[in-house]
Amino acid sequence: MSSIKGSRRRGIALHLPLIIGTLISAFPFYWAVIMSTHSSSEIFSYPPKLLPGTHFLENVRNLFDAIDFFGSMWNSLLVATSVTFLVLLFDSLAAFVFAKFEFPGKNVLFGLLMVIFMVPAQLSVIPQFVVMAKIGWIGSMTALIVPAAANAFGIFWMRQYMKTAIHDELLDASRLDGANFLRQYWHVALPVVRPGLAFLGIFTFMGQWNDFAWPLIALTNPNNVTLQVALSQLNGTHGTTDYGIVMTGALLALIPLLIVFAIGAKQIIGDLAKGAVRG
């Protein structure tokens, strides 16, 4: 039997590094909060400020003057929610079909899905840009929403989920009751896989909220961009721009993400781990 003293020492040896790791994970967030409360001249003073200052509201006001913060935030919200809705709909439909039905060409179509999954994004950037320019979508949010709605990862993931979660007996029973395909999808499949949908939805939303490379290219009008692009424009000229504004913008852009994460943290972390072990 180990002594109480020994186990306490073991506890400290274990928790001390874990707490240090937590602090390192959290520090940049803390730093962003602190910097957003200082004026630019205070930020460039030495030694660096570690405690909150008094310029937060002033920074916020300047930020709203410098960029159309709410306009670009609205754009980001519009894109992220539309894509999330479309991905959940299209992916769950396709996943249901691939998980529970047999039909000619199924293997070929699913194989195609695997191939898409491995093709890197850069390969389609130029043609996508050209196609969008031809049909006049460049500069509008449609250019961000439509291509993102075809998400191969989501189909993989939902298919795996549905294979185990939806029991065939349940489907057979609903069929005997005369339920057609749509009823089976809506009343039998979807309720069972709600946790899986939540994971995919949160993940998609966060991915879209953070997307940067494609919006940077596709949104050619600097007055009509997503929040990430607007932020990077602020940062672009920081030799002359107020650093306090930039940090305030970075901080405010994180808040919606942190809210979504707070809502779905358990789901995300649990399901992410499950997916990795299964894969």
Place this chain on the structure above:
Amino acid sequence: MAVLEHTPPAVAQPSPTQPKKGWRKYWHLYAAISPFYLIFLGFGLFPVGFSFYLSFHRWDGLGSMEWAGLSQYQYLLSDSDFWNSIGNTLIIWALATFPMILLAMVTAVMLNSAVRLKGLYRVAYFLPNVTSVVAIAIVFGSIFSTNAGMVNAVLNAVGIDQVAWLNTPWGIKITIAALMTWQWTGYNAIIFLAGLQTIPSELYEAARVDGAGPIQTFFRITLPLLRPTLLFVLVVSTVTGLQSFSEPQVLLQTSSNDSTFAGGPGHSGQTMVLYFFQQTFDNNDFGYGAAVAWGIFLVVVLFSIINWRLVQRRGE
């Protein structure tokens, strides 16, 4: 369980209604998957084919296309800027990935033996992965700032000269790698933790009975059994790490005058994808951009295979 109603009957039976044939029997299934495949056709499959076609042409995106044969690829092979970007990407990837995997594994092992606060730690460690790369790159830019940054303040406090992190070749690479390590360590720790939890505890008990120490246990039991998870982590971080774009773009766009995709002074933070964007959208060289994209694709595939082989072979 088999899907009963779709297995054809062994003996043809007279059915009460006319049996549906071909697509009429399956049309609802095709309809259900069609939205995905239609979008994919227009914005996934066609673009890949078109970019292949484009890589054999000269095109500025406006005028007419000009057949160029293999010349884009020939130029790519001798393009020192492209090779420089490959070197940068690989160095940054290595600087980020190896510390990240080591730290993630150590963290996962500790989390696995921690009884209390496990849930809290997991959320805290995952938090960096939830951030917007743009926002956090701005924050890191200020933490690594030469004159007012936290890192240089700490270095000064312990008597080390400050480093111009975002103005020197190695400083740039280390800063980008630090950002990536910070962002992905917790994510991978949670994945390793899930892998650890599938290892039966009897194995550890048996090892303890045989008198194995913690280090021996780790190398003889934990590491070999964690190999599938390690493979997953390594392949995912190779595919994502070799395509890094936002981190260097946001961190370095300020310190260069020639292009927002230049990757800092001396192009020392210009990754492959940054170079692709520079060639395509700054120089309007769509044909060469397409060739660069295929070059990147090859490098990523090559390195994924190498990683796979290394991990598969180890411990055989």
